[in-house]
Amino acid sequence: MIMEILTNLILxxxxxxSFGIIINVPHRLLNAAGLTGVCGWMTYLLFHDLNLGIFISNFMGALVIGLISYLFAKYKKVPxxxxxVSGLICLAPGALTYKGVHDTVFNGVNSGLNVVVRVMIVILALAVGTMLSQLIDEAFKRIIKKIRA
Structure with missing residues (x-):
């Protein structure tokens, strides 16, 4: 159990x-980008282990990544x-997409369509989680603005 958690943290x-390096994130920000990905992935695993489904698991992971990204961006004064982006890459449904295309080609459209629908659900969850984190950040900024005024 502990070995599995440690493996998930490290990977x-x-x-x-690694994805941050590929997309040219400045070297001074790579550690924070890695921590963002770790928090999102561990949140995903937590909700996945609670059997709450792929939508909720990915949604919560994306929400946590979005909120932590806003905190790091504010602290480091960068976009x-x-x-x-570096954090969300761990939640991207790459293997599931490959399986959907594979099943569509080799097992027929009906078999592949089920997997493709799951891919769309994951993508929707990531988009909604990211957008909700932005809305939370905007609301928080407005509250702080009213308090200071």
Missing amino acids: SYIGSV ILNFN
Whole structure:
């Protein structure tokens, strides 16, 4: 159990940092990008282990990634995309997409369509989670603005 958690922590960090390097995230931000990915992946795993479904699991992972990205972007004074994109890569449904295309080609359209629908659900969850984190950030900024005024 502990070994599995440690493996997930290390691999999600490496995946996020590696993708950050690919998309030219500045070197001083790579650690924060890796931590963003780790938090999102561990949130996903938590909700996945609670059997809450692929939508809720991916939605919560994307929400956490979005909120942490806003915190790091504010703290480091850089654009949010440096953290958001690197963090979301761990949740991207690449293997599921491949399986959907594979099943469509070799097992027929009906077999592949079920997997493609699951891919669309994951993509929708990531988009909604990211947008909700932006709405939460905007609401938080407005509240702070009213308090200071």
